[in-house]
Amino acid sequence: MVTNMAPSHKVALIxxxxxxxGRQVAIDLAKNGYTVVVAAKSTSDAYATKPFPPDPNSPQSTVSTVAREIHEAGGQATALPVDTRDFESVKKMVEETIRIHGHVDVLVYNSGAIWWASVENTPFKRFQLMQRVNPEGLYATIQALLPHFRNNGWRARIIVVSPPIYSRFFRGKTAYAMGKVGMSVLTKGMAMDFEREKKHDMAITSIWPAVSIESAATGTITRTDPTAERDLRKPTIYSDAILAMLNAPTKVVNGLLALDEDFLREYAGVTDFSKYSVMPGSSPRRIMPAKMPDLTVAEQDDEGRRTDSTKLRATKL
Known part of the structure; x- marks a missing residue:
C-alpha cells in the first residue's frame, strides 16, 4: 500500500x-497523512458499537465508526452527517468542514444509489433517487465547495466515482447509467473549464473499477454464491489508485476517466495485482473493456460562437 505521500495539513472530504x-479510501488517505472528513447519511454512537470494528460492508459501519477507526490508528478524522439529496444539508456539511479545518484540498465523491434494471422495471421513484444522489449530489457538493476553492487560490483535486463513457455500459441499467455517465460528463466539462480559465492547480478525475470490488453491493451476490468471491478485488486497489491520482501532476489527471487497474499500471508502475484479490490465488474477471473510445472530434478546439448564459442574463437585467 502507498504510504507517506501527503503532507499532514491536507484536508480530504470524502x-x-x-x-x-468509501470507508477504505478514508482510512488509507488518513494513513497517508491526510486529515479526513467522512460524510454520509448514516451516523451512530461509535463507542456503543460492538464488536468493533464492525463489518465494513454492513449497516453497523457508519461515518462515526470509520472516524473512530481512524482515530484509534493515530489519524485525524471528523464525521459529519449529510443527505446529498438536500442542497442545504450539503452546504451545511461544507460549512462545518471549513469551520473545523479551514479549507478543503481534496473532494472524493463516492455517494451512490444503484438499481440495475430495464427502464420498464425501474420505478420512477427509484430513477429519481439515483439522479438526486448521483449527479445532483455531486453537482451540489462541487457548487458548495467552489467558493472555498476560490479562497484557497484554486488549488484542489476532485475525484468522482463514475465510469468511462462507452455504449455497453448502458445495457440493462439505462436509468443508472444516465446518472453515472452524467457525472463523467461533469468531469470532462469542468476539466475543460479549468484548462480554459488557466486554473492549472485544479484537477477533476473520474475513477471506476476494472474488476468488481468487495462491497455492500457485491456482498448480496456472495451471500448466495460464495464462489463469486474469486471475481472480486479488495477496495484497497481503489484507494491506492486514488492516492496515485492525487500525487500525479494535474495535467496528467485533469479530465481523465480512468480505471483503477489501468491507472496504477500506466502511471504508478504496478504490474502485480494479486495482492488485491479477495480470494488468494484467484484471477478476478475484468468487467471493463480493454480499450475505451476516444471522445474527442477533429473540430475539438472549434467552439464556434460560444454562449455564456450568465452574461446574456446580465444584459437583459
Missing part, C-alpha cells in the same frame, strides 16, 4: 464514506 470503498 462523501459516501460509511462503508465499503
Amino acid at each position: 462523501v459516501g464514506a460509511s462503508r465499503g470503498i
Whole structure:
C-alpha cells in the first residue's frame, strides 16, 4: 500500500464514506497523512458499537465508526452527517468542514444509489433517487465547495466515482447509467473549464473499477454464491489508485476517466495485482473493456460562437 505521500495539513472530504470503498479510501488517505472528513447519511454512537470494528460492508459501519477507526490508528478524522439529496444539508456539511479545518484540498465523491434494471422495471421513484444522489449530489457538493476553492487560490483535486463513457455500459441499467455517465460528463466539462480559465492547480478525475470490488453491493451476490468471491478485488486497489491520482501532476489527471487497474499500471508502475484479490490465488474477471473510445472530434478546439448564459442574463437585467 502507498504510504507517506501527503503532507499532514491536507484536508480530504470524502462523501459516501460509511462503508465499503468509501470507508477504505478514508482510512488509507488518513494513513497517508491526510486529515479526513467522512460524510454520509448514516451516523451512530461509535463507542456503543460492538464488536468493533464492525463489518465494513454492513449497516453497523457508519461515518462515526470509520472516524473512530481512524482515530484509534493515530489519524485525524471528523464525521459529519449529510443527505446529498438536500442542497442545504450539503452546504451545511461544507460549512462545518471549513469551520473545523479551514479549507478543503481534496473532494472524493463516492455517494451512490444503484438499481440495475430495464427502464420498464425501474420505478420512477427509484430513477429519481439515483439522479438526486448521483449527479445532483455531486453537482451540489462541487457548487458548495467552489467558493472555498476560490479562497484557497484554486488549488484542489476532485475525484468522482463514475465510469468511462462507452455504449455497453448502458445495457440493462439505462436509468443508472444516465446518472453515472452524467457525472463523467461533469468531469470532462469542468476539466475543460479549468484548462480554459488557466486554473492549472485544479484537477477533476473520474475513477471506476476494472474488476468488481468487495462491497455492500457485491456482498448480496456472495451471500448466495460464495464462489463469486474469486471475481472480486479488495477496495484497497481503489484507494491506492486514488492516492496515485492525487500525487500525479494535474495535467496528467485533469479530465481523465480512468480505471483503477489501468491507472496504477500506466502511471504508478504496478504490474502485480494479486495482492488485491479477495480470494488468494484467484484471477478476478475484468468487467471493463480493454480499450475505451476516444471522445474527442477533429473540430475539438472549434467552439464556434460560444454562449455564456450568465452574461446574456446580465444584459437583459
